[in-house]
Amino acid sequence: MMTEQGRVLSALLQGKFICQVTDEEAWRFLKRKENVEQLEPHLSLLNRTLSTTAEGDVFFASYSTIGEAERKILTQQFQETASNLVPLVEWLLLVQQANETDMPVTMGNAIRLNELQTTIEDTPAYAEQLEKISRYRMFGSTSVNLDGQLKQVFKRLTELGYLVKPNPEKQIYIATGKVEHLYEILRFIDETEALSLSEQAEAAISQGSLL
Amino acid sequence: MSKVLIQAGTRLLNALGKHSELIMQTYINGTVAEQDYSPKVLEQLVQLGVLWRPDPQSELRLKSAVRTLLEGSLQDERNRTINANIGASLASLKTLAEHYKEALHYNRYNDASAHMSDLTEHVYQLSESLSNSVRVLFSRITNEFGYVSSVDAKIRENELAQGQVTDLLSQLECFRFDQLSEIAGSNRELRHLLVVSLQQRFSKAAQELSVVQARLLDLLGRFREFQGRTRLLKGYLLHMEQHPDFEPGNYTNLTQVPVLFNQSDNIVGVAAPDVNNIEHEQDYQEIVSSLTHIYQRKARQEEENSQQDIDITEQSTVSLEKDPLQIAVEDYFCDVIDSGQPKTALCYYEEKGLTFDPEVWIYQVIGGYQALGEQEKQFFALDPHGENDHIFTGNFYITDITLGLR
Numbered sequence: 098m099m100t101e102q103g104r105v106l107s108a109l110l111q112g113k114f115i116c117q118v119t120d121e122e123a124w125r126f127l128k129r130k131e132n133v134e135q136l137e138p139h140l141s142l143l144n145r146t147l148s149t150t151a152e153g154d155v156f157f158a159s160y161s162t163i164g165e166a167e168r169k170i171l172t173q174q175f176q177e178t179a180s181n182l183v184p185l186v187e188w189l190l191l192v193q194q195a196n197e198t199d200m201p202v203t204m205g206n207a208i209r210l211n212e213l214q215t216t217i218e219d220t221p222a223y224a225e226q227l228e229k230i231s232r233y234r235m236f237g238s239t240s241v242n243l244d245g246q247l248k249q250v251f252k253r254l255t256e257l258g259y260l261v262k263p264n265p266e267k268q269i270y271i272a273t274g275k276v277e278h279l280y281e282i283l284r285f286i287d288e289t290e291a292l293s294l295s296e297q298a299e300a301a302i303s304q305g306s307l308l
Numbered sequence: 309m310s311k312v313l314i315q316a317g318t319r320l321l322n323a324l325g326k327h328s329e330l331i332m333q334t335y336i337n338g339t340v341a342e343q344d345y346s347p348k349v350l351e352q353l354v355q356l357g358v359l360w361r362p363d364p365q366s367e368l369r370l371k372s373a374v375r376t377l378l379e380g381s382l383q384d385e386r387n388r389t390i391n392a393n394i395g396a397s398l399a400s401l402k403t404l405a406e407h408y409k410e411a412l413h414y415n416r417y418n419d420a421s422a423h424m425s426d427l428t429e430h431v432y433q434l435s436e437s438l439s440n441s442v443r444v445l446f447s448r449i450t451n452e453f454g455y456v457s458s459v460d461a462k463i464r465e466n467e468l469a470q471g472q473v474t475d476l477l478s479q480l481e482c483f484r485f486d487q488l489s490e491i492a493g494s495n496r497e498l499r500h501l502l503v504v505s506l507q508q509r510f511s512k513a514a515q516e517l518s519v520v521q522a523r524l525l526d527l528l529g530r531f532r533e534f535q536g537r538t539r540l541l542k543g544y545l546l547h548m549e550q551h552p553d554f555e556p557g558n559y560t561n562l563t564q565v566p567v568l569f570n571q572s573d574n575i576v577g578v579a580a581p582d583v584n585n586i587e588h589e590q591d592y593q594e595i596v597s598s599l600t601h602i603y604q605r606k607a608r609q610e611e612e613n614s615q616q617d618i619d620i621t622e623q624s625t626v627s628l629e630k631d632p633l634q635i636a637v638e639d640y641f642c643d644v645i646d647s648g649q650p651k652t653a654l655c656y657y658e659e660k661g662l663t664f665d666p667e668v669w670i671y672q673v674i675g676g677y678q679a680l681g682e683q684e685k686q687f688f689a690l691d692p693h694g695e696n697d698h699i700f701t702g703n704f705y706i707t708d709i710t711l712g713l714r
Contacts (some may be wrong), residue, residue, distance in 0.1 A: 112574040160569035171560040201537040286556045294543025
């Protein structure tokens with residue numbers, strides 16, 4: 098029998114993000130300081146350390162020292178993340194707009210696929226947007242009908258760990274901590290490149306153009 | 309006097325009941341669709357003070373008293389007004405208490421009891437309006453201002469609610485219990501009303517309001533967070549639209565890689581099975597049994613594909629050669645039949661000078677006998693010679709065998 102510690106450790110070593118949605122037990126385990134202290138030597142043996150994001154609510158393993166090999170892996174990862182940013186942001190906005198509450202998708206949000214589909218079907222602008230999103234290389238849908246496009250997008254997002262589907266028989270998805278990580282990345286890029294994205298958006302809204 | 313009042317009240321309530329649909333429609337829509345109802349009915353309702361016309365040009369609306377009644381009874385979440393005028397209520401309470409004391413002083417008991425019931429009514433009204441205000445605030449918080457859709461509107465609603473809480477709190481400061489207890493003096497009933505009952509309500513309201521305030525601030529923070537996120541998303545798209553060739557710098561090349569982009573990859577591979585682990589035997593068996601199915605199928609397909617040549621040459625005959633030992637046993641049986649005399653196996657062995665191991669020979673004789681068919685067995689009798697083991701009974705050592713005809 099594997100202990101909880103072993104289970105959490107192997108999840109971390111597999112490069113998984115651990116949050117309350119994906120694995121509540123592991124998340125609770127990592128929330129306790131003494132558990133983390135026990136885990137850290139095992140991780141450091143493999144040149145890894147426990148890192149958190151989204152104000153300490155999402156855990157993952159990161160490299161403690163970065164050599165050439167690690168840098169190569171990270172660069173590859175980063176390039177993938179960077180190229181996925183636009184499709185992901187467009188998808189987040191689509192879900193937010195189609196979801197009548199106008200709330201951004203955050204960790205723990207439930208997305209009911211059927212309701213979303215109805216709204217998108219009823220609004221040609223959303224349907225167009227969905228088609229555009231599903232054609233991105235990240236999602237790679239070739240389907241011509243809306244149903245197939247939506248399913249493909251959600252399937253890919255589940256594979257990539259942005260969503261989980263708690264009940265395989267129900268079309269309800271829950272956003273994971275990786276979505277929070279995505280926001281953090283956007284925020285980081287915003288600050289580092291001094292893009293002042295919020296101000297741009299606000300200016301655009303006040304001018305009534307677009308969006 | 310009271311009879312007339314009762315009659316008038318009944319008439320009003322009857323009218324409300326009779327035209328309930330009109331009133332509810334007006335409550336929902338805000339104004340009366342005058343063309344749908346007869347002018348007489350409308351006129352009657354106006355006279356009863358249910359409807360009114362704010363301007364000569366404007367449409368008929370519900371009087372606020374009726375609207376408040378409906379909002380209060382239906383617990384409608386659209387109800388956003390909060391009666392914060394506690395100071396005025398308190399002043400009227402003080403006045404009534406003075407009336408009551410004066411009447412008591414001059415022994416006008418009738419007047420006193422009338423003042424008392426008035427005062428009671430006012431106190432309860434005040435406490436009800438307090439608890440009502442808190443309830444309204446709470447209901448708005450619990451559904452997170454669900455009656456407006458956009459986050460910006462929610463923020464405005466939240467700010468309004470916060471203003472109302474502040475107002476209510478400042479109004480609560482108007483309660484001066486030292487003054488109230490002075491007014492109540494030593495009168496037991498007054499003391500109960502003005503000090504005990506009001507104080508309980510006051511402390512409860514103050515407590516609840518502080519909770520409300522905390523929750524409102526909490527919600528505001530969340531709404532602002534949502535707003536920030538939405539702006540971030542929209543801003544990014546906008547930026548990408550204006551600068552399509554924008555690419556974030558490669559942060560992984562920095563000497564200090566930000567932790568956001570420092571995510572280690574998967575190093576846990578699949579473990580190999582340990583076939584010597586007894587605990588897993590069952591599992592392995594299951595795995596293997598499910599695997600062989602697949603391989604068997606594959607193997608068969610290959611066989612079918614490879615069998616293409618047809619051999620048309622004559623099949624070589626197969627000659628079955630019997631074991632010499634078996635032949636000797638058969639000869640022994642024949643010999644017994646021919647002579648018709650019983651003979652021990654070892655005797656025959658010596659006679660023929662056979663070269664097998666004697667033990668093997670005896671064993672083979674027994675085997676040969678057992679191999680006969682049921683009917684053939686009937687002809688022979690097999691009699692073993694030997695002795696029991698001295699220690700372990702039930703163990704019989706055969707030294708020789710006599711085969712005879714029955």
